[in-house]
Each structure stands twice: as structure tokens, then as C-alpha cells.
Amino acid sequence: MMETMEPKTSSTKSVSSRSLPSASPKEQMNIVIVGHVDHGKSTLVGRLLADTHSLPEGKLQAVKKECERTGKPFEYAFLLDALSDEQDQGITIDTARSFFKTKKRDYIIIDAPGHIEFLKNMISGAARAEAAVLVIDAKEGVRENSRRHGYLLSMLGINQIIVCINKMDLVKGNQTLFQKIEKEYKKFLSEIGSSPPLYFIPVSALHGENLESKSSSMNWYHGPTLLEALDSFNKAPPKSDQKLRMPVQAVYKFTKQGDDRRIIAGRVESGKIKVGDKVVFYPSNKISAVKSIEAFNALKKTEISAGWSTGITLTEEIFITRGQIISHETNGPSVSTRFRANLIWLSKKPFLMEKEYKLKIHTTQEPVRILKIVKIIDASKTGSLKGKKQVNRHDVAELILETRTPIAFDTFQENEATGRFVIVDGYDIAGGGIIVSAEKDDQEDFRAEARLRDFNWIKGGVNQEARAQRLKHHAALVMFVGKAGVGKHKIARAVEKSLFESGISSYMLDGTNILLGVDADLVWIEATQRELVRRFAEVARILLDAGHVVVSTTNAIGLADFAQVQALLPNFPIMIISIDPGSQTNSASDLTLTGQEKESKVVEKISELLRKNQIIIS
Amino acid sequence: MELLDQLEQQSVYILRESFRHFERLCMLWSIGKDSTVLLWLARKAFFGHVPFPLVHIDTSYKIPEMIAYRDRLSMEYKLTMIVGQNVKALEFGKTFPATQALPEGDPNKISRVECCGLLKKDALANTLNGTWPRKKLNLKTGQYEIDPDKQPYHGVIVGARADEEGSRSKERYFSPRDKNSLWDIGDQPPEFWNQFKTDFAPGTHVRIHPLLDWTELHIWEYIKREKIPTVSLYYDQGNGTRYRSLGCAPCQSPIKSTAKNVDEIIAELKSGKLKNIAERSGRLQDGKHGLEELRREGYM
Structure with a gap:
């Protein structure tokens, strides 16, 4: 194949292939x-x-010709410009992808913008990379985004990094200057706790020195060329040997298409899952066993491992929704409402203390707020700023975040896919981060109690799903909360009755009845409040297990106790209805009523809520 | 895990995310190799089913075999098949082929790019937002009928690949389009860790690109592996030419190639014979910035 390419300054050893037919599909x-x-x-x-001869034929000549015509000096960067915006401004705005290959593998290059304005694009590009090349101008030295990008690569978990000290031709291949920059940059990374890059390579991109071929002018450098360094990197080892994590993406049942399989779909992010495995769904503690592994146009498998977007059916049907993590009884993920995280904020609007946002982590989404700003790191310099009350655009922060209800997750260290998240503000992804540690919240002990109880619960011969099919609805707890005297009891009674009349097995659990019997041995002092709530939840647990929609009303247990009830009842949907004559909408409740609404209206709203939460089977 | 499996599994994940987050979801099907692979991936994702409608924009200039293939597969896979068209432009002859004979400079002459704008871009935008009537295939009779559903689609799955041409290489998996279907390339949302743009303002929509990471070679290797049926236009029928990319007949020229089947196409792609010729080189409308401008304005 004839190619007319740039004459090389030197050509010692070339690792790039001349695009020979490759044994395909090759590693990428x-x-x-x-x-x-x-x-x-x-x-x-x-x-x-x-x-690497990866350009379409004639492209190089065409761009050179165009440069001659317009009187612009030729630049290699012009080869990439795809969009007129970028040509006009002469800077990369968004990550563009291009392809080249060596004998070892095919590469996809993501060229990330270096302008601070486009940091969100840099993150988008870098987050999908397995290795990174960080370019530092030899003449300018380490600059703001050299540092910020270095910090972000480490935060994104990319540890195969090459630093290219570029434009060595402009500093006459000065070794001392190269070493000075290397030292300065290593020092910066060690100060922020990042591991040092694997290679520092002096290059001249313009003259193609130490990229594909060794430089003849910098004889003092004995390390690899950029391509040799890249080829020395490894693909991440398969995650099949780690603990099982399969976040539920959806539950499919294509009954209308004549398909009766109920398939729990999701990607195995780590570990493996086998037919016959006893699996636990976190945070609900629900347990079942794998009946089959489903696939279209593929051989039937009895085991499936990390990386596969698969689907399983269960031996015992259980009510499962998206966002649960499938794992085993031991080695499960953390469950809490609180975690410590490192985060980068990308939105123009700051991340505020008092505001509620949407957290998206694996397949879960959940309201979240900042519990504490531990510190804000100025990634462009070193050192941290304390005492800030909000996280601004391009800030990197260490935070403690709190979700409204408990979620299952891991630390990023333990498991990347279940240890990283984004924050959504309005319609937009506004920031992202990694979980450093799970933090205990006040319900930790109750959660442990519930786990022990649920894992060892002796099941009867009729399971929950069978009851749900018979009753045409799942079990749920509808809790009416509000101050004494706002009319909770009256509304709850009416709701119980009309739900019952519409065919739902509803039961009103009035807190007074529990106080009279189950709690008769307790003398109420403040310290016994948590015990009261615990007993209430355990009684509700039995009724829920029997398949009822439990409508509860009690003055003794309020909104403040909700977190505890929830920790004790992780495997049942709970809906909170606040009764407030001032109709102050409470973000923690699913519905706020004034207590003055017509009964029929209230029932309608609650039925709607039950349908929305898939409690009623349609 | 092999590369084709990796690509397949990521596409499946994206398809499932889109089905989860967009109640009004559809998939564009151009009958070409890419969107046909996409349709196959949907069946992978949903265990043999395709739980959303497929939308085809019919310029009326498509090669007849493409339409026959579309309807045959729709019946076989039991697809909800929706067809949209710029009926007015066709009626008044406002197309490139209809005005081709007019002299240069005639104000009624429609260029290739303008024709794409009318028959594809405008037809697509108005079919997606429900302004123009949609036709739906009746799976019992095999006939197309006016679809009573006029609701806009908010999620649109498209078979674009990053390696096709410059502007596509800057797409996100989930790429928002504004009320006028415009794409703001300078200010795209961040996208990382498989967390996608699934929240969107009323009136806007999101284009979803499950094939972004695939190359032309991957597409053919996957067609081979999965034995996916494709139209015969891709193969040399004995006259030494074949189509590499399918569009409208008047703006589409075949390439010189004697590849008669999938294996030969793969061999040809690997041999480097086509390596230095852009895939869409047979597409005569692509010109300098023509395609990029069309894409910003809502073309797929």
C-alpha cells in the first residue's frame, strides 16, 4: 500500500502497525x-x-492545501476539527473521538478540551477512559488545568497515566527543564494524595518526537515513546472474581406479547450469578433463588459473570423494583442514608446546603441533601478551603451526603460501579462523585435487627407474591401523620373503608390499640419512644406479611420516627400522608392534606398514590 | 469478554435505560445496516420483544427493496411500525429530483441539501412532535393506516455511530434536542459513569445513541455473528458494484466492489481497500458543512 506521509525525523523502533489486517475483533x-x-x-x-497512518487518504494533503490557500500555517490540530465552532475559536470544545491502532490493540482517543469552561466535557470524556495522557507545555510549565485534570483523573479512578512534556523543541530539548517540571508535578500529586503517573515523556508533538518514533535530538531520554508506553498498559482485570453486584435495572413481563416470564433485568457489575443461587436484594432484604438466566438468540447459560447485561427469573416471585442491588447473603453492599464522598461540581448554579437534589447511583435515584461540607479543595492549587457554605462550579469537595431513604452502595474502592454517583439539579447532571466511606446514621442498629430478622424469617407455605396475585395488590403501609386533633383517625378510617370496598384488603392499625396491649408493660418516658416505634413496626410487619394494605394512625408516632419505621421495614413500601391544616407541604411525605378535603377526594388521591407505586396490580 | 460482546452489552444497557426513563419512546429505523443492528439489539435487550414503536421517515425516493424489507420484517417481528413523510413537499414537487432539470439559478430549484432538509429533517421533526400525520402498519392486514396517536415522542433512539463523520463523534449517548429539535453542540450536558440525561424540559426531546462506540466493521461482524437479515443492496449482484451506505436512490451512488456476502464485506473492510474512503462517500448531499448544519437542526 502506498502512502505519502510526513517524512519522519527519525525512525528507530516503530510499534505502530501499518494498519495491517488485524486478527479481529482485536482488543480495544x-x-x-x-x-x-x-x-x-x-x-x-x-x-x-x-x-500511525490512521487518517483517511488525502486528508493530510487536503488540510495542508487549505492552509496554503488561506495563508494559515499548517497545524496538526486542524486534522481533528470537525465542527465549525471549534474551527472558529481554535479550541476544542467537546470531546471528539478518533481511532488509531498499534500491533497490540486498537485505540480510541478521546481528545478532551483544556479550557476550564468545558470541564464538564473533559469529565465526560475522561470518565470513559482506561488510560490517560496528560500534556504539559514545556515552556509554560504546570498550569491550573494541568493540576485540576490530574486531580480529576485520580478521582475518576484512572491510574494508568502518561505525562507528556510537550513542545520540547521550543526549549531546545532541555533536560533540566523537563526534570524540573516532572518534579514539580509529582510533588503536586503527592500533596493531594494521588499516585504518581507511570511515565513522564519529553515529546514534540509538532515534530513527532517520542510519539511514534524515538527522538533523535533528546538522546538523554531512554524511556519509552508514547506509543510504547500506551502499549505497556493493561486492560482492567475482569471483575468476575469480586463480590456479586447486580443492580436491578427493570422488571419485565411482556404478557401482552404472550410471554409469561417475569425477568429481573440488570447488568452484572461484578462477581457472578448462577442458577440455583440464593440471592438477596439490598436494601429490601428480600430473598429468592435464581431459576434461570434468560437471553435472546443465545445459548442457555447456567452462570453469568461481570459485564453482561442479563436477566434472571426467580424460583419464588417477589415484589422487586428498580434500584435494588442483587447480591448474596454474605458480602452484601452497605446500606445507609449517609455516606462520605468526593465530588466535582459542574453546574453554574452552586450546590447548596439547604436544597434537596436528585442522587443517581447505579440504577437508583433518591432525594439527597448535603449533611456536611467537610472541605473544599482548590484543585487548581494545593490546599483546601474550609468553612464554605456551598459548593461552586468547578469546586472539588469532600462532603457527607444524606438520602431521604436508605440506599445500597459500596465505596468506590470496593466497587466502582456501585460506588460512584451523579447529582441532578432540575433537568441536568450538575456534579458527580465517588463514595469514600459509608457513614452510620441513627437507624444503623434497627437496620441490623431487621436484616437478622428478615434473613431468618420462617416463611409459611403461601408466599407474598401468591397473596398479592390473589388480592390483586401488594402489601403497603400508609401512615397518616400530623399533630393531635387534626383528624387523622377520621380520615384513616374512611380510607380503610373505601379501599376495602374497592376490593383492597385494607386494615386500620391505630397506635392506641398497640399501646393498650403490646405496649402495656411500657411506661412512657422519652427513652422508650424508640421502643414504642420498634413494637409498632413489628406489629405492622406481621400484617404486611399477611398481604394487607395497612392504614395506620397514631399520635405516639410521627414524622420524626419515619426513618426508624423504614429501617425496620425495608422490604415493604411505605407512604406517608401528612395532615396539616396549614397545608405546609412537607418534602418528606408523599402527600400533604389539610384535613378539610372531601373524603372521596382523599381516597382518590391515595388510590392514585397506590397505583403510582405499583401497589395495585392492574 | 470479547469486544463485540462488550459493545453489545453496553448498547443493551443503554436501550434498557431509555425504555425505563422515556414513556414516549421510539426508535428510528432507516432500514440500513446500523439501525437494523439496533433493532436486533432491542430484541436482545427485551428478550425477543420490541416494546416501543419504530419510526421510518419515507422520502418516497427510497429504493423499493428497502420498503419491502421494512414491511416484511415488521410483520415477522410484530413491530409497531410508524411511517412519516413530508407529503406537501412531495405533492408540490419541492424536491431535488423533481427540480433537477431546472436551469442553474432557477429560484424553484431545490439542492440536494435542501431536499434532505425538507424530506428528512422537517419530516422527522414533525413526525416526532406529532404535528404531521403518522401512518401505522396494521399487523393484521399489512396495510398502513393513519395513526390516531398524535402525542410527541420524548426519547428517540437513533443508530448514529461516532466513526461515521465528524459531528457524530461529538454526540453523547443521551443527547438533548431543544423545542425546535436543535442540537447545541457547544453546550452539551456532562455524561459519565453510565448516568445519562434522562430528565428533560417539556417540549424538548432526547436523542439516544446506543451504537455510538461501534464502527462499520463491528456492525458487519455482528451481522455475521448474529445472522441478522439485511437488504441485498449491500451486496454485489454481479455487476461489480454495491451500496455501502443506504439513502435515497437519486443521491446515492454504489461503490465499486465485488463483495457478494457478509464475509466478503468484512474481508474487504479489513483488507484496507475501503480504509481510506469515507463510508458516506457515496452520499452526494454530505458536502462541506451540509451534513453538520443539517444535524444541528435535527437531522439524524
Whole structure:
């Protein structure tokens, strides 16, 4: 094959293939190119593509001709410009992808913008990379985004990093300067607790030195070229040997299409799952066993491991919704409402203390707020700022976050896929982060109690799903809360009655009845409140297990106790109805009423809520 | 895990996310190899079913075999098949083929790019938002009928690949389009860790790209592995030419190739014979910035 390419300055050992037919499909690796604006990322990418013969025929000549015509000096970066915005501004705005190959594997290059304005695009590109090349201009040295990008790569969990000190031609291949930058950058990374990059390579992207071929002008450098360094990197080992994590993505039943399988779909993020496995759904503590592994146009499997977007059916049907993590009885994920996280904020609107946001982690989404700002790190410099009350755009922060209800997760260290999250503000992803540790909340002990009880619960011959099919609804707890005298009891009674008349097995559990009997031995002092709540929840547990929609009303247990009730009843849906004559909408409740509404209206609203939460089987 | 499996599994994950988050979801089907692979992946994701409608924008200039293949597969897979068209432009002859004979400079002459704008971009936008009538295939009779559903689609699954051309390489998996179907390339939302843009303002929609990471070679290797049926236009029928990319007949020229089946296409792609020729080179409307402008304005 004839190619007319740039003459090489030197050519010692070349690792790139001349695009020979490869044994396909070959291994593929995503790499991201990051660094401060104008440090030469796009030139480096352009040159790599040219030197590895990855450009369409005639592209190089065409761009050169165009440059001659317009009187602009030719730049390798022009080879990448796809969009007129970027051509106009001469900077990379969004991550573009290009492809090249070596003998070892195919690479996808993600060229990330270096301008601070486009940090969200840099993150989007870097988050999908398996290795990174960070470019630093030899003349300018370490700049703001050299540091910020370095910090973010470490936060994103990318530890295969090459630092290219670029434009060495402009500093006459000065070794001392190279070593000075290397030392300064290593020092910065160690101060923020990041591990040092694997390689520092002096390059000239413009002249193609130490990219594909060794530099002849920098004889003092004995390390690998950029391509050799990249080829020395490894793909992440398969996660099949780790603990099982399969977040439930959806539950499918295509009955109308004549398919009766009830398939729990999701991707096995780590570990493996086998037919016959006893599996636990976290945080609900529900237990079943794997009956089959389902797939379309594929051989039937009895075991499936990390990486597969699969579907399973269960031996005992249980009511499962999206967001639960499938794991085993031991080695399950953490469950809490609180965790410590490192986060990068990308939105123009700051991340505020008092506001509620949407957390998206694996397949769960849940209201979340900042419980505490531990510190804000200025990633562009070193050191941290304390005492800030909000997280601004491009800030990196260590926070404690609190979700409204408990979620299942891992630390990022333990499991990447279940240990990282994004925060949504309005319609937009506003920031993202990784979980550093699970934090205990006040319900930890009750959660442990519930887990022990649920894992050892002796089941009768009729399971919950069978009851639900007979009754045409699942069990649920509808809790009326509000001050004494607002009319909770009256409304609850009416709701119980009309739900019953519409065919729902409803039962009103009045707190007074529990006080009279189950709690008769307790003398009420403040310290016994948690015991009162515990007993209430355990009584409700039995009624829920029997399949009823429990409508509860009590003055003794209020909104403040909700978290405890929930910790004790992780496997049943709970709906909170606040009765407040001032109709102050409470974000913690599912519905707020004034107590003055017509009974029929209240029943209608609650039925709607039951349908929305899939309690009523339609 | 093999590369084709990795690509397949990520696409399946994306398809399931879109089905979960978009109540009004559809998939564009151009009958070409990419969107046909996409349709196959949907059946993988939903265990043999396709739980959302497929939308085809019929310019009336498609090669007849494509339409026959569309309807045959729709019946076989029991698809909800929706067809949209710019009926007015066709009626008044406002198309490139209809005005081709007019002299240069005639104000009524419609260029190739303008024609794409009318028959594809406008037809797509108005079919998606429900302004123009949609036709739906009756699976009992095999005939198309006016679809009573006029609700807009909020999630639109598209078979675009990043390696096709420049502007596609900057797409997200979930890429928002505003009320006028415009794509703001300069200000795209962040997307990482498989957390996608699934919240959207009323009146806007999100384009979903499950094939973003696939290349042309992956598509053919997957067609081979899965034995996916494709139209014969992709293969040389004996005259030494075949289509590499399918569009409208008047703006589509075949390439010189004697590849007669999937294996030969794969061999051809790997041999490097086509390596230096852009995939869409036979698409005569692509021009300098033509496609990029069309794409910003809502073209797929």
C-alpha cells in the first residue's frame, strides 16, 4: 500500500502497525488526552493519527492545501476539527473521538478540551477512559488545568497515566527543564494524595518526537515513546472474581406479547450469578433463588459473570423494583442514608446546603441533601478551603451526603460501579462523585435487627407474591401523620373503608390499640419512644406479611420516627400522608392534606398514590 | 469478554435505560445496516420483544427493496411500525429530483441539501412532535393506516455511530434536542459513569445513541455473528458494484466492489481497500458543512 506521509525525523523502533489486517475483533482501549488549554493536545492527537497512518487518504494533503490557500500555517490540530465552532475559536470544545491502532490493540482517543469552561466535557470524556495522557507545555510549565485534570483523573479512578512534556523543541530539548517540571508535578500529586503517573515523556508533538518514533535530538531520554508506553498498559482485570453486584435495572413481563416470564433485568457489575443461587436484594432484604438466566438468540447459560447485561427469573416471585442491588447473603453492599464522598461540581448554579437534589447511583435515584461540607479543595492549587457554605462550579469537595431513604452502595474502592454517583439539579447532571466511606446514621442498629430478622424469617407455605396475585395488590403501609386533633383517625378510617370496598384488603392499625396491649408493660418516658416505634413496626410487619394494605394512625408516632419505621421495614413500601391544616407541604411525605378535603377526594388521591407505586396490580 | 460482546452489552444497557426513563419512546429505523443492528439489539435487550414503536421517515425516493424489507420484517417481528413523510413537499414537487432539470439559478430549484432538509429533517421533526400525520402498519392486514396517536415522542433512539463523520463523534449517548429539535453542540450536558440525561424540559426531546462506540466493521461482524437479515443492496449482484451506505436512490451512488456476502464485506473492510474512503462517500448531499448544519437542526 502506498502512502505519502510526513517524512519522519527519525525512525528507530516503530510499534505502530501499518494498519495491517488485524486478527479481529482485536482488543480495544479508550484513552483520553487532557491538560491545560493550548498545551498541544489536539496537535498531539493529529500527529499520532498521521504517524500511525490512521487518517483517511488525502486528508493530510487536503488540510495542508487549505492552509496554503488561506495563508494559515499548517497545524496538526486542524486534522481533528470537525465542527465549525471549534474551527472558529481554535479550541476544542467537546470531546471528539478518533481511532488509531498499534500491533497490540486498537485505540480510541478521546481528545478532551483544556479550557476550564468545558470541564464538564473533559469529565465526560475522561470518565470513559482506561488510560490517560496528560500534556504539559514545556515552556509554560504546570498550569491550573494541568493540576485540576490530574486531580480529576485520580478521582475518576484512572491510574494508568502518561505525562507528556510537550513542545520540547521550543526549549531546545532541555533536560533540566523537563526534570524540573516532572518534579514539580509529582510533588503536586503527592500533596493531594494521588499516585504518581507511570511515565513522564519529553515529546514534540509538532515534530513527532517520542510519539511514534524515538527522538533523535533528546538522546538523554531512554524511556519509552508514547506509543510504547500506551502499549505497556493493561486492560482492567475482569471483575468476575469480586463480590456479586447486580443492580436491578427493570422488571419485565411482556404478557401482552404472550410471554409469561417475569425477568429481573440488570447488568452484572461484578462477581457472578448462577442458577440455583440464593440471592438477596439490598436494601429490601428480600430473598429468592435464581431459576434461570434468560437471553435472546443465545445459548442457555447456567452462570453469568461481570459485564453482561442479563436477566434472571426467580424460583419464588417477589415484589422487586428498580434500584435494588442483587447480591448474596454474605458480602452484601452497605446500606445507609449517609455516606462520605468526593465530588466535582459542574453546574453554574452552586450546590447548596439547604436544597434537596436528585442522587443517581447505579440504577437508583433518591432525594439527597448535603449533611456536611467537610472541605473544599482548590484543585487548581494545593490546599483546601474550609468553612464554605456551598459548593461552586468547578469546586472539588469532600462532603457527607444524606438520602431521604436508605440506599445500597459500596465505596468506590470496593466497587466502582456501585460506588460512584451523579447529582441532578432540575433537568441536568450538575456534579458527580465517588463514595469514600459509608457513614452510620441513627437507624444503623434497627437496620441490623431487621436484616437478622428478615434473613431468618420462617416463611409459611403461601408466599407474598401468591397473596398479592390473589388480592390483586401488594402489601403497603400508609401512615397518616400530623399533630393531635387534626383528624387523622377520621380520615384513616374512611380510607380503610373505601379501599376495602374497592376490593383492597385494607386494615386500620391505630397506635392506641398497640399501646393498650403490646405496649402495656411500657411506661412512657422519652427513652422508650424508640421502643414504642420498634413494637409498632413489628406489629405492622406481621400484617404486611399477611398481604394487607395497612392504614395506620397514631399520635405516639410521627414524622420524626419515619426513618426508624423504614429501617425496620425495608422490604415493604411505605407512604406517608401528612395532615396539616396549614397545608405546609412537607418534602418528606408523599402527600400533604389539610384535613378539610372531601373524603372521596382523599381516597382518590391515595388510590392514585397506590397505583403510582405499583401497589395495585392492574 | 470479547469486544463485540462488550459493545453489545453496553448498547443493551443503554436501550434498557431509555425504555425505563422515556414513556414516549421510539426508535428510528432507516432500514440500513446500523439501525437494523439496533433493532436486533432491542430484541436482545427485551428478550425477543420490541416494546416501543419504530419510526421510518419515507422520502418516497427510497429504493423499493428497502420498503419491502421494512414491511416484511415488521410483520415477522410484530413491530409497531410508524411511517412519516413530508407529503406537501412531495405533492408540490419541492424536491431535488423533481427540480433537477431546472436551469442553474432557477429560484424553484431545490439542492440536494435542501431536499434532505425538507424530506428528512422537517419530516422527522414533525413526525416526532406529532404535528404531521403518522401512518401505522396494521399487523393484521399489512396495510398502513393513519395513526390516531398524535402525542410527541420524548426519547428517540437513533443508530448514529461516532466513526461515521465528524459531528457524530461529538454526540453523547443521551443527547438533548431543544423545542425546535436543535442540537447545541457547544453546550452539551456532562455524561459519565453510565448516568445519562434522562430528565428533560417539556417540549424538548432526547436523542439516544446506543451504537455510538461501534464502527462499520463491528456492525458487519455482528451481522455475521448474529445472522441478522439485511437488504441485498449491500451486496454485489454481479455487476461489480454495491451500496455501502443506504439513502435515497437519486443521491446515492454504489461503490465499486465485488463483495457478494457478509464475509466478503468484512474481508474487504479489513483488507484496507475501503480504509481510506469515507463510508458516506457515496452520499452526494454530505458536502462541506451540509451534513453538520443539517444535524444541528435535527437531522439524524
